Amino acid sequence: MEQLIEQCLKKDATAQEKLYETYRKQLFAVCLKYTSSYAEAEDHLHDVFIEIFQKIQNYKGKGSFEGWMKRIAINKAIDKHKKKKVFELPAYRLGSLSDDAHEIYLEMEHIKIPFEKLMEFIQELPNQYQLVFSLYELDGYSHRQISALTGITEGTSKSNLFRAKMNLKKQILEYTNHNHKRLGHEG
C-alpha cells in the first residue's frame, strides 16, 4: 500500500487507477449513504477521488489510509449539504427524554429486505435526516461531533435522527406489508 501511495504522490496514472480499483466499492458505499441517487453518488465518488489524488501528500501515515479516504468522502458530503443549506429546516422537539427513550426497534421475524433497497430508503430520506442518520448510525459519529461538523445544535441532530428512524421504519413496514400481500396473492 505504501508503495502505491508513493506512486500516486508522483501522479503515476497506473497507480491512481489501481488505487481507484482497490477502494471504489468501499467509497462508493459511503457516497451512496450521503447522496440522493446513484448518479449523484457517482459524481460524488469522482469528486472524492480527485480530492484524494490532489491531497494525498497530506496523508502522513497516521491512522489507516482507508479511514483517511473515508473522512474525505464524508467531509465533502457535509460540504455539499451545507451548500444546499439543508440545516435550516425546522427541527422536531424531543423534549428532555434520554436518547434511549427515542430508540426504535424492528421486529425481525418477517423482515427480509435486499441491501440495495435499504440504501434506497436512506437516499429517499430528506437531506437533513439522511445526513444525521448516516453520520450517527452508519459511521459512528456522536451528536457532539455532528454538531461541530455541520453547525446544527446537538438537539437538532437528535431530533433529525429520530425523525429519520421513524421515516425508515415506516418505509420498511410498508415494503414488508406490500411483499407479504404480493406473496399471499401469488400463493
Next chain:
Amino acid sequence: MKDKKRIGDFFKESLEEGSFEPNEKVWSKISDTLEKRKKRRFLWMWSSAVVLILGTLSAILITNSDMKVNKNDINGGNTTAIGTESSTSKDKIKREENKHDTIRNSVLHAVKTMDKKKYGPGVPPDKIKSPYQRKPSKKPIDSAGSNYSNLIDKANADFVKKELNDSLDRKIEDSKKPKDRLKKKTNPTEDKKDVKKDTLDKWNISLQFSPVLSGYLTNRNLLLSPSLNRTNERQLSYAFRILFVIPLNEKMKFRFGMGYQEFNYNAQFTPEVTVDDNFGGLMTQNITSPLNPLTQSLTNDFNTSIPISIEHRIRYLQLPIEVSYQLRKGKIDINAISGMDFFVLQDDDVLISSENTPNFLVGRANYLSRLSIAAHMGIGFEYQLSKYVRFQLEPTLTYQFGGYRGRVEHPNPYFIGLYSGFNVRF
C-alpha cells in the same frame, strides 16, 4: 420471544454485507479530469515561463537603452553628471587623472632639483608658498639636519600634491559649470530631452477590462443543428488583461502580458423529436461526454414538450504581444495598436437545463483547438489623469486563426473588444 433489533444496527449490518459497484465510466471521468488538470498546470507553467522570458528580455532592453543614453550625454556634453556608473565617463576621468599625475610628477621633480641646485638640500624655494617655508640656513648641514630637511621636503611635496589635487578638483568642477550654464541657456531643449529620457526609462503596467462582441458562436454554434429553431440566443462575453509596456522610443511602445477571454453562448430550443434522438437537435457528436449517449440518465428530465436551455462556456487564456505607435500627442494621445495573441483553451463546458433540471453539465465541446493564434489591431486613446496614471480606451478587432480543430469551418472567427483601463507608471 420475538427477535428485536435497533433500526440503526439493522441498517448498518445489512449494508456491510452488501457490495455496491459504481459505473465503469466513473474512472474514465476521473482520468479525464486528472489529465485536464495536468495540462492546465503545464499551460500555466508554460505561460509563466513565456512571461518571465519576455520580462527578462525587456529588462535587458531597458538596461541597454539606459547605457546608450548615458554614453550620448557624455560625448555630446549633455546633462549627465560626472560620476555616473557609465564606463565611458569613468575612462574620461581616468584619462584626466593620468594626465594630471604626469604634470604633478614633473613639478615635484623640478622642485626637488631647484632645491638642491639653488638652496642646498632640504630647502624649499621662496616662490612656492608653503606653510612650512623657512629662512635659508647658514649653518653646515649635519646628519640630523639632513633628516630634518627630508621631513620638510616631504611636507612640501605633500603640500604641492594637495595643491595640485585641489586644482584638479577645481578643473573638474569647472568642467561641470559650463554645462550647467549651457543647460540654463538651452533649457527648453534640454527639458524635452529630460522628459524623453524619463519616458524611455519608465516601463509601466496596464490593467484593462473589456466587454466583447463576437461573431464567434451566434447562429452557427456547432452544438445545435443548423436547422433548429432557437430563441433567446445571446452572448455575454468579457475579457480582462494585464499588459507590461516598454517604451522603445519616443513614439513606439512594446506591450506584452496575459489575459482572460470568456465567451458565453446561451440559447433555448424545444426538441422537435424525442430525447432518444440526441435531444432533437443537440449535436452530440460535437460533445465529449461520459454520458454519451445523453439519454442514459436524463430521459425523465428532458422531453419534447419542454424547452431546453443550452449554455456553452468557453474560456481562453490570452497571451498578447503588440506594438503601439503614437499618432497624435495632445491632451488625449492617440495610438495605433497592432499585434498578435496566443489563445490557450481553458474551459469548454456545455450545460443544459430545463424547468425540471437545473444546470446539468453535459460534457465538453470537442471541436475547438487547444491552442490557437490571433491577429489584432486597434486604436488607443490615452488621457493623463496624473503624473503616474493614465486612462485608456482601446477598441480592438481580433481575428482568430485555427480556432476550430481539423477542417471544420470556423463560423465567424472575429471579436471586437472595447478595452478600457488604467496605465500605471512606476
